[in-house]
Amino acid sequence: MRQYVLPSSYDGESTLTLEKKDSQYFIKVLRLKVGDKIVAISNEGKTYQLTLIDFDRSSCTLSSIPLKSTEEGESTDSLPSFSGQYPNIHLFQCTCKGKKNDGIIRMATEMGVRSITLVQSKYCISKKDKKDNSRYETIIKEAKQQSGSPIPTTFNEVIKIEDLPKIWKESLIFFHQSKVESQKDLKTLLKDFPIDKPIGILIGSEGGLSDAECDMLMRADFNPVLLKTNILRAETASICAISAVHTLLTER
Amino acid sequence: MRQYVLPSSYDGESTLTLEKKDSQYFIKVLRLKVGDKIVAISNEGKTYQLTLIDFDRSSCTLSSIPLKSTEEGESTDSLPSFSGQYPNIHLFQCTCKGKKNDGIIRMATEMGVRSITLVQSKYCISKKDKKDNSRYETIIKEAKQQSGSPIPTTFNEVIKIEDLPKIWKESLIFFHQSKVESQKDLKTLLKDFPIDKPIGILIGSEGGLSDAECDMLMRADFNPVLLKTNILRAETASICAISAVHTLLTER
Numbered sequence: 001m002r003q004y005v006l007p008s009s010y011d012g013e014s015t016l017t018l019e020k021k022d023s024q025y026f027i028k029v030l031r032l033k034v035g036d037k038i039v040a041i042s043n044e045g046k047t048y049q050l051t052l053i054d055f056d057r058s059s060c061t062l063s064s065i066p067l068k069s070t071e072e073g074e075s076t077d078s079l080p081s082f083s084g085q086y087p088n089i090h091l092f093q094c095t096c097k098g099k100k101n102d103g104i105i106r107m108a109t110e111m112g113v114r115s116i117t118l119v120q121s122k123y124c125i126s127k128k129d130k131k132d133n134s135r136y137e138t139i140i141k142e143a144k145q146q147s148g149s150p151i152p153t154t155f156n157e158v159i160k161i162e163d164l165p166k167i168w169k170e171s172l173i174f175f176h177q178s179k180v181e182s183q184k185d186l187k188t189l190l191k192d193f194p195i196d197k198p199i200g201i202l203i204g205s206e207g208g209l210s211d212a213e214c215d216m217l218m219r220a221d222f223n224p225v226l227l228k229t230n231i232l233r234a235e236t237a238s239i240c241a242i243s244a245v246h247t248l249l250t251e252r
Numbered sequence: 253m254r255q256y257v258l259p260s261s262y263d264g265e266s267t268l269t270l271e272k273k274d275s276q277y278f279i280k281v282l283r284l285k286v287g288d289k290i291v292a293i294s295n296e297g298k299t300y301q302l303t304l305i306d307f308d309r310s311s312c313t314l315s316s317i318p319l320k321s322t323e324e325g326e327s328t329d330s331l332p333s334f335s336g337q338y339p340n341i342h343l344f345q346c347t348c349k350g351k352k353n354d355g356i357i358r359m360a361t362e363m364g365v366r367s368i369t370l371v372q373s374k375y376c377i378s379k380k381d382k383k384d385n386s387r388y389e390t391i392i393k394e395a396k397q398q399s400g401s402p403i404p405t406t407f408n409e410v411i412k413i414e415d416l417p418k419i420w421k422e423s424l425i426f427f428h429q430s431k432v433e434s435q436k437d438l439k440t441l442l443k444d445f446p447i448d449k450p451i452g453i454l455i456g457s458e459g460g461l462s463d464a465e466c467d468m469l470m471r472a473d474f475n476p477v478l479l480k481t482n483i484l485r486a487e488t489a490s491i492c493a494i495s496a497v498h499t500l501l502t503e504r
Contacts, residue, residue, distance in 0.1 A: 026374055028459045082480045083439035107488045111481055147482035161495060188504035207280045228334045228502040229363055235379035236359045236491065244503075250480040251439035251500060 003145040004050065012046075015053070015063050018189035023060045026052065035214060039073035040064070043147065049073045067167035086112045086151055087243060087249040088198045092164065092172070094121040096234045098132065105136050107239045109143035109153045111246060113199070117142070117156040118165065123207025133157075161213055164202070171183040172200035172222040175241050176209055183224045192249045201245060203238045255397040256292040256302065264298075267315050275312045278304065288359060291325035292316070293397065325455025338364045338403055339501040340450045341494060343423070346373040346417065347459035348486045350384065357388050361395035361405045363498060366450070368392070369408040371416065373390045385409075413465055416454070417472035424452035425472040427493050428461055431449045435476045442500045453497060455490045488499070 018026065032052045038047045042197050047067040054061045067073050091108050095101060095118045103182075108116055109221050116136075142155060159167055173189065193199065202222070209217075212213055214224060232240060256351075262268055270278065276346075280283050284304045292300045299321060302314040312487065319325050343360050347370045349354060360368055388407050396405060411419055425441065454474070461469075466476060484492060 020272065024377065028377060031375075031459070082478060084480055086384060086481075105308075107491075110484050110488050111492065123283075125280060127441065146485060149482040151478065183366065185503065186499070196371040207283070228336055230334065230401045231364050232399060237363050239359075240363065240495040241490050241494040244482065247438070247496040247499045248503060249497075251437065 003047075003143055003148075004038050005039050006042045006048070010042060012042075013064065013067065015061060016050075019059045019060045023055065023058065024226070026060050026062075027055050028143055032186055036076035037074045039067070039075050048072065052101050061189060084250070085195055087246055089245060089246065090115045090117070090168070090170075090200045091115045091196055091238070091242065092119050092120045092202040093238055094169070094203060094209075094234070095124045095158065096205050097125065098245075100206075100235045101132070101136070102139055103175050103199050104141045104235050104238045106139050108233075108242060109140045109149065111239070112147075112149050112151040113153055113242060114151060115154045117167075117201065119156045119161050120158060121161040121205060122210040123203040148237070162216065164217070165222075166208055168200050170198040170200060171252050172202060172217075172220075173225050173245070174202035174204075174209065174214075174217055174222055175227050175237060176204065176214060176224050185226050186227075186244060187248060189225065190245065191222055192246055193220060193249065195249050199245065199249075200226040202239050203234060207235050255299075255365045255400070256290050257394060257397055258292050258294045261301070262294060262316075264294075264317065264318065267313060268302075269311055269313045271311045274339050275307065277311065278314075279307055287465050288328035288489065289326045290318070291327050298324060323372050328354055334481070336502070337447055341365045341497060342367045342422075342452045343377065343452055343490070343494065344369050344371050344399050344415070344420070344452055344454040345490055346371045346455060346461070346486070347410065348457050349377065352458075352487050353384070353388070354391055356487050356490045357407070358391050358395045359487075360494055361392045361401065362399040363491070364399075364403040365405055366402050366403060367408055367495060369419075370410045371454070372410060373465055374411040374462040375459060376457040377459060380504050390480050403433060413461075415467065416469070417474075419467050420452050422441045422450040422452060424454055424469075424472075425477050425497070426454035426456075426461065426466075426469055426474055426492075427489060428456065428476050429453070435478050438479075438496060439500060441475055441477065445501065447501050453493055455486060455493060 018168060032038065034052050034054065037049060037051050038181060040050045049065045049067050050062040053063050063094050091114065093104055097185045105116055140155055218224065227241060284290065285305065286304055289301060289303050291334055292302045299319040301317045301319050304312060305315050306313045343365045345368065355366055392405050392407055470476065481491060
């Protein structure tokens with residue numbers, strides 16, 4: 001269920017008036033009509049039942065009643081989401097430059113990835129800044145709310161690529177646009193793969209993976225796969241690979 | 253084959269020295285070694301054979317010889333791309349806000365989409381600015397070069413959604429996260445679909461498609477499909493849908 005994130009200025013008032021972008025979101029995106037309801041969440045994590053009571057071209061007014069929990073609320077959502085089973089995808093993303101990481105994390109969360117772990121590898125251009133972690137957590141929170149994702153996507157601390165075999169004991173696919181022998185077809189790899197079994201996806205940074213890293217990953221029984229497309233930038237590769245695995249596991 | 257886009261300051265000199273981002277691209281991303289070659293293209297469309305003759309941590313120097321055509325050139329590319337058959341995907345994207353269109357067009361070009369047409373629909377928030385067209389052309393050109401895409405992606409003038417049935421006489425799938433009856437499975441729709449047959453993909457804007465638009469599209473025998481995932485933002489939906497169709501047509 002979609003949850004609206006209240007402006008930080010909101011402090012529990014019984015009505016609130018929204019303008020511009022926020023108003024447009026209710027009227028043009030969610031297309032609520034007078035009397036329609038939506039669940040909202042404040043910055044402090046308090047939940048409210050909002051009901052649209054009036055709107056015009058540039059603003060809208062909603063009544064607000066505190067809720068004990070999100071589940072208690074009602075939502076008139078014109079855009080219902082998929083209610084079937086989600087694959088159990090875990091993204092291991094070699095660290096890209098700041099804004100690219102943001103975009104990748106946002107898209108992966110929207111797609112219902114279970115966990116996101118940033119990985120330091122040889123060709124990572126950027127150094128990870130500790131301060132980024134709280135921004136990533138915020139992005140994940142916003143993306144979960146906006147997409148109505150039922151998956152509680154988590155964000156893990158940065159790891160070194162050589163520690164991946166110790167940390168991840170499940171299946172893992174790494175996408176590598178190179179002539180690694182023994183590359184399998186994505187379809188063959190996922191043919192009888194149970195939808196709820198954890199599967200890791202490792203995506204290189206802007207500079208890809210080194211030959212030594214590929215060897216190390218294969219020794220750990222991880223599977224190299226060539227995406228059947230062009231050389232993609234890291235952020236395109238990431239969402240494209242998640243979508244490819246998601247599609248093959250859900251479209252059966 | 254990947255082609256390097258020369259800086260606008262380059263004017264046919266027999267050697268050129270690159271610094272910072274450009275140098276890093278050759279050394280860290282393409283990982284060229286001394287003696288390795290790459291084909292380059294100038295802003296005016298002239299092609300050159302570049303050979304790496306020296307580099308250090310912050311800069312690199314290349315020799316440059318004019319070529320009659322790209323085909324004449326040699327490229328030592330450590331990241332070969334997929335050389336199989338590409339699906340014949342045509343993207344119809346309801347216009348989003350400027351930067352979102354940029355990102356969608358870039359990703360779709362990387363993925364080897366044949367044509368990109370922006371579409372005006374009821375819930376488009378942004379108005380299309382004529383000046384944007386040349387920027388979109390530039391993005392497509394850059395993305396083709398960077399991804400080494402063999403597909404000559406084209407950009408078409410903006411159309412109105414109601415004109416789509418007149419303009420596009422091939423199959424078309426529109427993704428709509430709503431309870432439209434008669435929605436088919438993506439896999440069922442593409443089961444026996446020839447990989448080289450044109451297929452259109454229509455993606456709504458931030459506000460989705462209106463009920464009247466969906467009715468109109470279905471009367472034109474276009475196929476509504478629910479992506480089996482959360483409510484995606486327009487840009488995520490676009491790349492995710494392209495990847496899903498691409499995957500089902502290439503992974504058989």
